[in-house]
Amino acid sequence: MDAQPDMPPIAVQGLRKSFGQQKVLNGISLSIAPHEIVTVLGRSGTGKSVLLKLLIGLEKPDAGSISIDGHEIGSLENIDQLNEVRKQVGFLFQQAALYDSLSIRQNVAFPLKRHSNLSAEEQKSRVEELLASVGMDRDQDKMPSEISGGMKKRVGLARALALDPEIVMFDEPTAGLDPITAAEIASLIIELREKRHITSLVVTHDIHTARAISDRLVVLNEGNILTEGTFEDLQKSKEPFVAQFLKDAR
Amino acid sequence: MALAGAATGVVLSMQTREALIQFGAKSMLPAVIIFSIIRETGPIITALIVSGRVGAGIGAELGSMKVTEQIDAMEASAINPYKFLAATRILACIVALPLLTVAADFCGVVMGWIANTLTEPVSLRFFLNRGLNGVTFNDLLPPTVKTCIFGFIIGLVSCFQGMNTRGGTEGVGRSATSSVLLSSLFVILADVVLVRLIIVFFERV
Numbered sequence: 001m002d003a004q005p006d007m008p009p010i011a012v013q014g015l016r017k018s019f020g021q022q023k024v025l026n027g028i029s030l031s032i033a034p035h036e037i038v039t040v041l042g043r044s045g046t047g048k049s050v051l052l053k054l055l056i057g058l059e060k061p062d063a064g065s066i067s068i069d070g071h072e073i074g075s076l077e078n079i080d081q082l083n084e085v086r087k088q089v090g091f092l093f094q095q096a097a098l099y100d101s102l103s104i105r106q107n108v109a110f111p112l113k114r115h116s117n118l119s120a121e122e123q124k125s126r127v128e129e130l131l132a133s134v135g136m137d138r139d140q141d142k143m144p145s146e147i148s149g150g151m152k153k154r155v156g157l158a159r160a161l162a163l164d165p166e167i168v169m170f171d172e173p174t175a176g177l178d179p180i181t182a183a184e185i186a187s188l189i190i191e192l193r194e195k196r197h198i199t200s201l202v203v204t205h206d207i208h209t210a211r212a213i214s215d216r217l218v219v220l221n222e223g224n225i226l227t228e229g230t231f232e233d234l235q236k237s238k239e240p241f242v243a244q245f246l247k248d249a250r
Numbered sequence: 251m252a253l254a255g256a257a258t259g260v261v262l263s264m265q266t267r268e269a270l271i272q273f274g275a276k277s278m279l280p281a282v283i284i285f286s287i288i289r290e291t292g293p294i295i296t297a298l299i300v301s302g303r304v305g306a307g308i309g310a311e312l313g314s315m316k317v318t319e320q321i322d323a324m325e326a327s328a329i330n331p332y333k334f335l336a337a338t339r340i341l342a343c344i345v346a347l348p349l350l351t352v353a354a355d356f357c358g359v360v361m362g363w364i365a366n367t368l369t370e371p372v373s374l375r376f377f378l379n380r381g382l383n384g385v386t387f388n389d390l391l392p393p394t395v396k397t398c399i400f401g402f403i404i405g406l407v408s409c410f411q412g413m414n415t416r417g418g419t420e421g422v423g424r425s426a427t428s429s430v431l432l433s434s435l436f437v438i439l440a441d442v443v444l445v446r447l448i449i450v451f452f453e454r455v
Contacts, residue, residue, distance in 0.1 A: 056326050058325055083329075084328070086326060086327070089326070091326040091327075093322065093326075095318060095319060097318060097319040097323035098320070099315075099320055100315075100318070100320070110327065110329075111327045111329070163327075
């Protein structure tokens with residue numbers, strides 16, 4: 001399983017995906033440079049989350065190629081090779097997807113227990129460090145049902161960072177959060193790039209967060225990329241959909 | 251489980267007693283109760299109760315994990331959810347079923363004796379001597395071991411239903427119901443085949 005050294009961390013070419021008669025992605029192409037924060041914007045149900053699931057191998061594309069960290073996902077021979085690639089990628093789910101039978105500490109320790117060679121003591125201090133980095137070190141022994149949505153997102157982020165990934169994907173990181181908590185999550189995403197040099201792909205329909213964190217924005221509509229560029233580039237766009245989308249942010 | 255086994259013993263004792271008296275075979279009552287329980291009633295009652303309790307639990311738990319993306323999260327963390335969630339539960343069902351069956355058999359036999367002795371007092375030693383006279387290893391072991399296959403069916407069907415849940419909380423309810431329904435159905439169908447196989451391979455000449 002050799003990686004192609006010159007490939008960007010995330011590269012997608014001609015990606016298509018349909019569910020039955022419904023075309024979700026209609027041949028999109030996207031490339032993300034190292035340490036870049038790219039946000040995919042679009043209305044709910046336009047295939048943003050499907051794009052992320054395709055990238056991590058949770059869904060299979062109908063056509064097109066996906067390269068993660070130089071590895072062509074479609075050409076991987078078995079699940080073990082795919083899992084090796086997955087270890088390089090952190091994934092924050094929309095509802096955080098914490099394991100509800102495990103405590104906060106156990107949730108963050110879960111990937112470490114299975115994939116790292118750290119001793120129990122080292123794992124414990126790594127979990128504490130991760131939870132401290134997202135401001136959740138005081139609630140380690142609580143269960144997911146005992147914490148708020150914003151706290152769950154923070155723990156989900158700590159778990160996504162457990163294996164020290166080079167790429168992190170965020171599925172609606174601020175959905176359902178109040179503006180203050182959303183801003184805190186946005187700050188954490190920026191911090192990841194500053195402190196850990198992480199490449200981030202964020203999908204959201206929250207234009208304020210997108211504006212705050214993104215180096216580049218990609219607007220997705222009806223399975224196609226309408227336009228992409230910085231927030232200022234998008235503001236100049238003549239596309240009525242883009243103008244409508246950005247109206248709120250002015 | 252113990253209660254179900256015990257109730258079976260009591261019912262068997264009450265139901266068969268009168269019939270055996272009519273045929274002048276009252277002395278066969280302990281043997282009828284013990285044979286019925288260890289060869290068929292104990293294993294199948296245990297399997298059906300486990301289908302209802304554990305099958306619904308597995309279907310609902312895994313279904314809930316599926317719709318809240320916890321299973322996706324596990325895959326995204328490079329952990330095989332089929333090994334971690336399904337294989338462990340199936341193995342637990344395979345191991346637990348024979349043990350629960352032995353417990354249900356024990357309670358059924360003891361309660362069968364109690365029900366019998368309330369009508370016509372006999373000592374437990376006498377009851378067991380009469381009942382176990384003629385019981386061989388082949389009467390106990392194959393029917394108990396066949397419950398491993400029941401456990402495998404319950405675990406497999408429930409895990410499959412749970413991990414293929416679609417449609418939010420409504421889907422979780424459907425998975426729990428279908429886990430119970432399908433695992434009970436497959437257990438009964440498997441029992442038909444297994445009883446035939448046990449007769450072919452273990453029946454006394």
